Amino acid sequence: MSLEVVAIGRINIDIVMQVDKLPVSSEHVISKSSHFAYGGSAANFAAQSARLGVKTGLISCVGDDPYGQMALKNLSKKGVDIKGILVLENQPTGVFFIAKDPQNNRAIFAEPGANRFIEKHILDESYLSRTRTLHIAGGFPMMTQRAIEFATQNGMILSFDPGR
Numbered sequence: 001m002s003l004e005v006v007a008i009g010r011i012n013i014d015i016v017m018q019v020d021k022l023p024v025s026s027e028h029v030i031s032k033s034s035h036f037a038y039g040g041s042a043a044n045f046a047a048q049s050a051r052l053g054v055k056t057g058l059i060s061c062v063g064d065d066p067y068g069q070m071a072l073k074n075l076s077k078k079g080v081d082i083k084g085i086l087v088l089e090n091q092p093t094g095v096f097f098i099a100k101d102p103q104n105n106r107a108i109f110a111e112p113g114a115n116r117f118i119e120k121h122i123l124d125e126s127y128l129s130r131t132r133t134l135h136i137a138g139g140f141p142m143m144t145q146r147a148i149e150f151a152t153q154n155g156m157i158l159s160f161d162p163g164r
Helices: 043-050 066-077 113-120 141-153
Strands: 003-010 014-021 033-037 056-063 085-088 094-098 106-111 133-137 157-161
Touching: 003 043, 014 066, 033 043, 033 066, 043 056, 043 133, 056 066, 056 113, 056 133, 066 085, 085 113, 094 113, 113 141, 133 141, 141 157
Parallel strands: 003 056, 003 133, 014 094, 056 085, 133 157
Antiparallel strands: 014 033, 094 106
């Protein structure tokens, strides 16, 4: 299968809680509501791209835990090619806990988990050669440099989202 775009970056599990106010040190705050979501800028991009009917792949890392299994199943169900995702033994999948107040101020706590290894992920050139567009999401200097070189050498379009 040929891919139209391959995204490179994070996969996370997001736990989002809506609160009246963000807590101060040692304060107990009750959430008004909460939800569980699949996140990570590259995973979100890939899922939305596939939703639009674009043949999309993803290069990332998840842990060998239930969160990683759920994320892979969710991405696959949305039509994302997951062959470029490494499942790392003895690593957790990235988890973000986000508390949001009514003014949309946020407190974010992150456990990067397997995302720590994206920078060391070896780009599978045969996988990348199946696409014409690379999308990099997040700050991974070595990975970004390698992807730029590969895209340039192969006449590909490169899309870059540096994140925050």
